[in-house]
Amino acid sequence: MSHRPYVIDTMISAKAIAARIEDLATEIGSEFSDTNKLVVVGLLRGSFVFIADLVRELDLPVEVDFLEASSYGDGMESSREVRILKDLRGQIEGRDVLVVEDIVDTGHTLAHVTKFLLNRKPARLKSIALLDKPARREVDFKADWTGFEIPDEFVVGYGIDFAQRNRNLPFIGNVRFTDDNSC
Numbered sequence: 786m787s788h789r790p791y792v793i794d795t796m797i798s799a800k801a802i803a804a805r806i807e808d809l810a811t812e813i814g815s816e817f818s819d820t821n822k823l824v825v826v827g828l829l830r831g832s833f834v835f836i837a838d839l840v841r842e843l844d845l846p847v848e849v850d851f852l853e854a855s856s857y858g859d860g861m862e863s864s865r866e867v868r869i870l871k872d873l874r875g876q877i878e879g880r881d882v883l884v885v886e887d888i889v890d891t892g893h894t895l896a897h898v899t900k901f902l903l904n905r906k907p908a909r910l911k912s913i914a915l916l917d918k919p920a921r922r923e924v925d926f927k928a929d930w931t932g933f934e935i936p937d938e939f940v941v942g943y944g945i946d947f948a949q950r951n952r953n954l955p956f957i958g959n960v961r962f963t964d965d966n967s968c
């Protein structure tokens with residue numbers, strides 16, 4: 786729980802997100818047009834809103850599975866230690882896999898999860914992140930598709946939390962502390 790007062794400014798509107806997802810779904814549809822064995826894997830918890838909207842735009846036969854990974858706890862800094870808290874329910878060996886993530890920040894989470902899943906020998910593994918914050922990168926990782934590149938701001942909404950709150954906002958906003966006199 787944060788004890789500092791803050792407000793949330795809109796960074797990316799719900800309408801802009803929906804329009805971008807339509808385009809991303811078209812690109813993903815072309816990449817996977819030759820397969821009927823695609824498993825779309827959402828990383829809990831942050832991706833739950835994005836994956837729900839993305840799969841409904843995909844005109845492909847898909848299965849949906851989830852993996853829970855966590856590295857932030859309730860703070861604003863990565864622990865750099867990615868914990869797998871819940872494994873996939875299904876097998877992915879020989880399957881095509883699309884990993885769906887809300888945000889790539891330091892890169893530790895998606896780099897770790899990608900390595901973890903590649904060990905299971907999928908036929909093809911691709912990743913998509915709604916947001917990318919390249920200024921904060923600590924490990925060299927880039928998702929195959931990115932919705933929006935964003936500046937170095939702590940964001941919330943559309944599945945993304947600050948101390949577990951604000952995941953239910955329909956837009957992406959940035960946190961601005963109101964007790965910080967420097968801004």
Ligand SMILES: O=P(O)(O)OC[C@H]1O[C@H](OP(=O)(O)OP(=O)(O)O)[C@H](O)[C@@H]1O
Nearest residue numbers: 829830831855856857890891892893894
């Ligand atoms: O690139 P990174 O610096 O690793 O940060 C990105 C990850 O951090 C957040 O997850 P978090 O660990 O907060 O768990 P959550 O998805 O349950 O909110 C976010 O949802 C990404 O998964």
Ligand code: HPA
Nearest residue numbers: 890938939940941945946
């Ligand atoms: O900007 C962020 N907001 C919330 N959680 C996060 N995890 C990584 N980056 C962020």
Ligand SMILES: [Mg+2]
Nearest residue numbers: 828829830831
């Ligand atoms: Mg996450």
